[in-house]
Amino acid sequence: MPPREGTYGLLAEFDTPSDLVRAAQAARRDGWRRMDCYTPYPVEEAAEAIGFHRNKVPLVTLIGGLMGLAAMFSLETWISVLAYPLNIAGRPTYSWPAFVVPAYEWTILWAGLSAAFGMLALNGLPALYHPLFNAPNFRKGASQDKFFLCLEALDPKFDLIETRAYLATLEPVSVVEVEY
């Protein structure tokens, strides 16, 4: 793929989470969809404001957990009943109470790994490059004390002049054009 050129989007900077949430809600109301919020700490209202929908990580975690449970329980059953049956204190070879603890541990392990790697697979991390870091104020403030709303050029409503004027109505501290 050839390197992308042109404008990634327009980045509006805000001083407080409340200003950001208000601006994001307004943009969503006015029909914007390709946009994102960037905050130094999680602001759940901002995610709601831009129409954040559910992701698949919980489902991946559940499936991973169930796979771990099934895998370990089957492994233990196979070993104890078929592969290497042992008479332990006269108990039946299929003694499920003894299988519970490892099966439980594998449920947790697989659920945890599925959550971590599923999250990475679904959110595109690790990313070696992101255009937003071209904006100096983003580099400086995004992980400290600034709150950003980016309207992306992919949105059909996007127009460099009009969108800049629109963002100005949301009263940001500044609006910066971000290059790819």
Add this chain to the structure above:
Amino acid sequence: MANEHHVNAHAKQLPRDLGAPAFVDGWKTRALVIGLVFSVIAAGLALLDGSVEHVLRAWLLGTVLTFGWAVGGLALLMVQYVSGGKWGLLLRRPLEAMSRTLPLVFVYWLVIALFIKKLYLWAQVDGSNPSDIASALKSGFINEVQAHCLEFKRPMLQPDMFWLVSLFCFAVWAFYTWRLNRLALDRDADSPANTPAWIKKFENICGPGIVVYALTMTAAVIYWVMSLDPTWFSSVYGLLFLVGQGYSVLALSIIVSIGLSKAEPFKTILRQTEQHDLGKFTFAFVMLNIYLAFSQFLIIWSGNLPEEIPWYLDRIRGHWGIIITLDFLFHWLIPFTMLLSRDIKRNKRRLTAVCAWMLFAKAFDLFWLIEPNFKDAARNLHFSWGILEYAAVPAAMTAFWFAFYCTRLKMRPLVQINDPHLAEILEPEHAHA
């Protein structure tokens, strides 16, 4: 918060009247009516059954259940003073009210103590009298293991010690209840400048108090519940009840807080964040509870020793397997899967439903613990009119307890003022649009 000045501009104001809302009286009336209805049902069942045997067993269940709220509430009150946190400020007054229901629990317990001979094998057979044991053994009333245990455990398992230990425990709990409730009012009457000193003072009382609670509670449940079977012992028993009390106290606190949040002052102070936190806390107790219950089972199952395993066989064989399976589903699987969900924890109506279910599951678990101790029911789950007392009597006792709890709740303002968490709990959550 990133920008304190800005956030404070949005902070909510505490309402002027901090008293419990008027509908708590309505709760009380409803609870009294439910209590009366179930009392009538319990009396009818006793007539049908033709004995009060099961009434007493079910009474024991009701006593242990309400004891869990009163003394478990006291324990969680101490925990929140030591740990701090906004959830603690939120629950402080509801928990104080729970701890002040101790007199009613004492009355409930008195009935057990007076009918001690109807419930406990060690009260029926005098272990210090060899001829008494021999004749009981001969008539087949007890078996050899029981005879040995009655004799060996006589210094502990006898009516005098039962009274002595129980009264001592009640005295200790009453002391802590009185002290913490008293000081909480003094703290609010004092100037806010002294709050740091008050916080230290509460920590110093509650830290040792939690240890004292764990020991006295363990002693009490060993006497009241575990000794129903004089042959059995388990070192994790007290801890199981301790965690069980956390389980049921949190579930009840959530129900009460959400119920109160229909009106001021809880409408203002119960934020979604703290509700979510309480849901997570309850989830932890659901996990810990099954962890301990299953560990006890796994260890005894693995050992498979003749001193220990009969206790489980009494509770698995003869159709009790159905009850223990249901207990596992009710007590763990259902609350566990429900509380995993973030949406349920943040939804008032659904979280209330899960917590109400947990209270039922707790009572169901106690039924499984108590009933198989008796000779007619061990390894033999069978229908009798009497067994339905396990539903009627605890329901009536819980309802009366709740009515009493409502009167305690109305006694003082529902929010403690002199607490640094108050400002935080009045802040908007994250951001406000």
